[in-house]
Amino acid sequence: MIRVAARHAFGAFRLEVDFRSDEPVLALFGPSGAGKSTVLRIVAGLLRADAAEVEVAGRTLCSSAAQLFLPPEHRAVGYVAQEPFLFPHLSVAKNLSFGSRRARENGTGISRAKVLQVLEIEPLLDRSVRNLSGGEARRVALGRALLSGPRLLLLDEPLAGLDAGLRLRIVPMLQRVFEEFGVPALLVSHSRAEVLQLARGIVVLDRGRQVHSGGAAEVLNEAEVLSLSGEAGLENLIEGTVLASDAVGGVTTLELVRGGRLVIPLVEAQPGDRLHVAVRAEDIIIATRRPECLSVRSLLSGTVTARREARGGCFVEVDAGAPLVALVTPAAAAELGLAPGVAVFLLVKAHAVRRVG
Amino acid sequence: MPGREECEVALLTFKVAVCAVAWVFPLALFLGWLLARRRFPLRSLVETLLLLPLVLPPSALGFLLLWLLSEQSPCGRALGALGLEPLFTWQAAALASGVIAFPLMLRFCQAGFQSVDRRLESMARTLGASRLRVLGAVTLPLARRGLLAALVIGFARAISEFGATLIVAGNIPGQTRTLPLAIYSSLLTGQDALALRFAAMSIALALLALILFRRLEPAGEGER
Structure with a gap:
């Protein structure tokens, strides 16, 4: 279960969301500039919202009411940003084990061997991260997050910037990740097809406001949501x-x-x-x-x-x-x-x- | 072949420079990180003041230090009460060359920290690393080029320090006469050949530092 209620303002932009979901995979959907990535950063603990209540699997990560703010390292949230942000001074193997300390403490039981297999990372282990291709770096970043003992995965546009061929490979991998590891995920997307393929639940944002939420298939066909997706090409x-x-x-x-x-x-x-x-x-x-x-x-x-x-x-x-x-x-x-x-x-x-x- | 006296001078110069870098580096590291990573009131004023030694004449700084360490200042009296009288010792030379080298080292440390993508640090936090571990496992290794440069440049500046050292440490043979002072003294006494040998030794020490720097420095981004 995930619950997020947050209010945040910077400059002229106002973000206000309030949702809860029991879906294993929940999509944050909306045109660019809707505030989707901002929500992820609030959940990850990288952004202190003006007011926020975040709860994941019965654990409160931050609560303005209770004056609680867990730092990112104590949230057990695997964050995969739009860019992979691999550590350039470490090998692929060392990048993958960066979060292993917390994984041991949390005991989420995600096995390294399984992650290497599902994401097909094995052949990359000894490579320097500097010469990984875009798709490879993406997989390593996802693997690194999975191996850090996450109780929730945050995926920011997991397919953005990949060509059609790579998407075809990554989508089934993501689907397998969701099935195999049983970690709930909150993913950001502005593509309708992507949401339908990956998520069952959806929260729709537009210019910082939450305009809809519910089952992905139904909500995506609502009039106001259709017109939102139309801007990016429905x-x-x-x-x-x-x-x-x-x-x-x-x-x-x-x-x-x-x-x-x-x-x-x-x-x-x-x-x-x-x-x-x-x-x-x-x-x-x-x-x-x-x-x-x-x-x-x-x-x-x-x-x-x-x-x-x-x-x-x-x-x-x-x-x-x-x-x-x-x-x-x-x-x-x-x-x-x-x-x-x-x-x-x-x-x-x-x-x-x-x-x- | 350099005689015993020349070797002593070189050794003393080396010792003074290493100590100068050693006491200034932690300070430059901390302040460099602070300036690169934290916003605080009067930040640019602080930054300007810290760079001041770079543009002041070393003799002016030397004079300031002389006063600070002398009986006339509370600081000097406090040191005296502790039984410390650093003036005209090699420690004073290390202090003076450290102060002169500091702004350069600060600059390089700051640049080193600024070159580290903060989003990598955020990412490390989300992977469970505490602030301290992020510093040790991400920030410092990624800033290492700038930090190494700070060490080498600081060392090079310290072995060539003259003005401030002369004022606070004097020019005592065997105690505070470092290479630049030795060159000066030999020239004053008409020993041009000796001056030349000292100059050659300065070049050797500087080269040593630069070679060490190149060895320590990892290959550039494109070369890997």
Whole structure:
């Protein structure tokens, strides 16, 4: 269980959050400048908020009411910042064991061997941290946090700055970390797809204010949250099973969970494999009649379930084998008469789809 | 070959410089850290005052020290009461060259601490390290280049100290006559060849310090 209530002001920025969650993985979601990283720093004890109550697994880390402020080293919180911040004068192995003293005291029972295995760090042990690649450094930083006896993991944009290929490797690793080690995590993200892949609970922040919280899947489809994610490019996360790959045609066909087929650029996967792909809301075209003679590879049929006006456009939610959100202009929505219950076709270019898991 | 007298001078110079660095380094280390890491009122005034010895004539500082250590000042009287009369001893020479070397050493220590990314220190705290352990395991090792530079530059400055040393320690052969003073004395008495030998020894000592510095200094970032 985690509970965070904090108030903090610096300059013109005001942060005010108050949430509690029993989810093993909780996401802090919102556009940049929303105050997400600030919340992590408050929980880690690196920032003294004007007022804060933080409780993790029944342990109070700080409480303005009780005039309690545990220093970061006594919080047993594994903090992984956006940059890895490995100690440049130590080897990878020494970086990993930096927090082992506290790990022994806490007895969280996370084995070094297991961490090395899950994060595939073994081959890096003797390297100097100066010549690790971005993805390698990220893994070592996560391993170092796990081996410091954490009762909570704080992950600040764990996938930021990684290219698509690396994300594909890191996401399953993170999922395994959450499953294997049983350490609850609070992660910061501004990507909808990322949140859906990694977290079940969500707290949405916007300009320092907490605008929503609850289950990730439901909250992310709330109107005000949709418009927030729209600013950073709203991504739909779709799960599907590989039906077939066509090397000559350069495409792989997926069968969606509740029917419907999606064609994506060729990926390395066997028929029957489960994949996650992401499509941006603005890359989905809506038609009210079945179009013909198009280069577009995927045509999904579905029904409009909701229409939400927001800054910059109109989000249309469609149930088409998977719940999808498309972004259209209010003019288009009006002309096509897009309202709940209307049957529509969704067109998705293969190259607008990218594999995320 | 240098004679016995020359060797004694060199040894004395070395001893005075090592003691000067030894007593000033902890001070420079602490104040350097304070200036690099802490904000406090009148900080820039303090910083300026601490750098003052760098721009004052060493003889002026020597005069100030002379007064401080003499019978005329309360400080000198207090020392006297303890049975300490440092004036015109090698200890006074070490004190004087230490004061002269201090601002340089402070500068290098401060720069060393400033070169350490504070976020690495924060990260170490979140991994369970106390402030003290962060200092020992993260800050000092990462600042080591600046700290080493402080030691070597301080030493080099101390072996070349002349003005302040002359005033508080005099120029007593075998007791306070260090290399720079010996060069001066030999020139005054027309022993140019001796002066040259002393000059050569100064160069040797300085080179020794620099070579030691290069050996201790780890390879640069790009070279690893």
